[in-house]
Amino acid sequence: MAVIETSNLTYTYPFAEKPAFKDVNLKIERGEFVLLTGPSGCGKTTLCRCFNGLIPHFYGGNLEGEIVVAGLKPTEHPIYEMARHVGLVFQNPENQLFALTVEKDVAFGLENIGLPRDEIRRRVDWALKVTGIYDLKDRAPFELSGGQQQRVAIASVLAMQPEIIVLDEPTSFLDPLSAKSILEIIHRLNRDLEITVILVEHRLDLAARYADRVIIMDRGQIILDGEPRRVFLDERARLIGVGIPKVVRLYLMLMGDGIDLGRVPLSPEEISESIVEVLTSDRS
């Protein structure tokens, strides 16, 4: 069953001359891990804002076409209702945490919904444990490192127990090791809790291995959509300047020299296995 479905979705910001994206047709199944990428300004953030109704309720402008998210039409339901089904995590951790303790921040959404206190307590503790920050619960968010802050942001949408989590460049301010651990958490949420994940990223080297599907946008349109191994091979992905992981580039270069490594690799582990295979089979 599709958890997100759009047909001919077109959106224009107020006062903008041309649409930020046009005729987007998208169908995302429950439990998928979708990597959304494309050049700067192609409309990725704008599309994410439609999933929980920030567009059109917060931004105004002109939204045409159909969109259904978790069985609801974001155009007809207020943002706070969509927020129970779709969690958004943004790029800058500093501007999405407002409380003075981590625990209070994670509880914010649940308090807004007006759940009973012991239910809030239970869910907050659960979300803190899943994201590995239970020990930090009494600290002030602004005393934490960027990576820890981003975990708080994830915990605070997770506490709402949404079906879908949308993350807009959640690692771009982080050092590589913190970025990696954030991606691993997201992967676990997807694998173990079966939450649908939509991850916007420019750096594909770390994220590609987790994705079931890659969507590439360019100038407001979806130009490629499919299995990562297939999408990365497509000429167009390189031409518009998507950051194809280096392992795929190496694979393609070797291919150009007549060496077939078999399956397209998504991580250094995969490609080194293929290389080892070619080396050993060559020997025999």
Added chain:
Amino acid sequence: MSMFDGLRFRNVSSPIHRIDPRAKFIYVCALFVAAVLFNQLIPLLILLLIQIPLVVMAKVVREWLRLIRGASFFAAIIFIMNVISLYFYGGYPSLASIIEHALAMTVRFIVLVESFSIFFLTTSPDMFGLSLEQIGVPYEFCFAFTTAIRFVPVLAEEAQTIIDAQRSRGLELEGGNIMRRIRNYIPILIPLIVNAIRRSLELAEAMESRAWGASKKRTNLYVLKMGSRDYCLIIVSILMVAASVYVWLFIKIPSITQILWP
């Protein structure tokens, strides 16, 4: 800067930190009333001294001393102004009594500053917001209050970065006449305002995404509950006001000058 540190919450654990903010607030008010009631040195000194054990118990001696040091400049001005005005208009019998009265006014100022300082040093803004909420202040207002406190240091750091960025491009802030100096601040003010607006939009977006305004009946993760210790403090505060009023009405307080030179 250092003086404001004396008002910024320090997260340590102490008996004073654990007292309900409402009880603490009542105590501060009681102290305030008592300090305003008296204008003699002896009772004011007593009010000053009884707070020292509280400061020690709250483990905020360093911050508190820094605040007093910061306030001493204003205290000195108050003292001098009082001496001068009493000398010309007061009709006080001697210079000693003038000084005593001026000192009393200065001590009163310090008592007031000190009591607020103890309150803010030992009450987390979150708790303060929560207690406002529980006495019926609308939630939007309380949220605005805690968020403002949360973002003050962030904005201060941002301002510093902007100043650094513009100085790196050859902007000199000092020198020139007044008009020139005001002009010099434009390259700092514009990015500061633009960033503050952008930041508040991002914050609003994040709040909306987390079900802001979903329910009229908002739950709060924490509830404040008054304990016996809190009630004790409130009773002490009431007694303090009552005693002060009694003394003020019925007992003639001697001045130190009179005691020394009857």
Added chain:
Amino acid sequence: MWRCSRLIEVEDLHFTYPNGVEALKGISLSISDGEFVAIMGQNGAGKTTLVKHFNGLLKPTKGRVLIDGVDTRHVSVATLSRKVGLVFQNPDHQLFSETVEDEVSFALKNFGFDEGAINERVEKVLNLLDLIQYRKVSPFMLSGGERKRVALASVLAWDPKILILDEPTIGQDSYQKERLRQFIVQLNQQGKTVIIVTHDIEFVVECEPRIILMKDGKVIADGDAREVLTDLKLVSEASLILPEITQIFVRLNDFGFPRNVISVYEAKQLILERLFWRR
């Protein structure tokens, strides 16, 4: 003359912020004229604090920093900035003018260039960074990537001897990154000393600069990209991860491949050689 070769000299630099955070704890290094250096390390390691010492925005609490032989404590920020151009991470912290052109000429006016020279330089740098079509446009109307280029242009305009870029690749797509890389390399080849502060290991691998790794206010490694970035222990200590290509070769190590490979081209070459040698 030694002065020309040692452009930046840092001797036992300590720095403590007024709030008591000890951000730098004894740093010594020197950077020569024409070098290309990347300063890397985890969030909060003190990278930004260090480069703010190079144009005198911060003065050492202990130790000293010499720029072209001059102690930064004895000269103003404006004087030092003529030599040391510092581009901040977030362009929104500096853009304020009505047009891109005004933005770029701001520093030139501060430094007292005459009108003719200003026009000439603005035109040149806007062409160089592909911004000339936005000359009369407000910088606030531009995209994130373009705003970043305007900020870079506004510093490059006065042609500082040393160019420092703090996190130039954050939020940029790979096309913009590639253009930026080519541009930086070109400037460096023309003789400019370039220092970048970054976490972006794949970007750095493609430039192969000298690497300075920082952790907790100290320098923990200083050397060739190929040497430093392939050392798993150093790299994880600095909260980085091995470059993708190195991760492959660490695994191929048992088959007699070297571990310290960082570039795709070299990787391809090594693998091809091995296969054809086998045949």
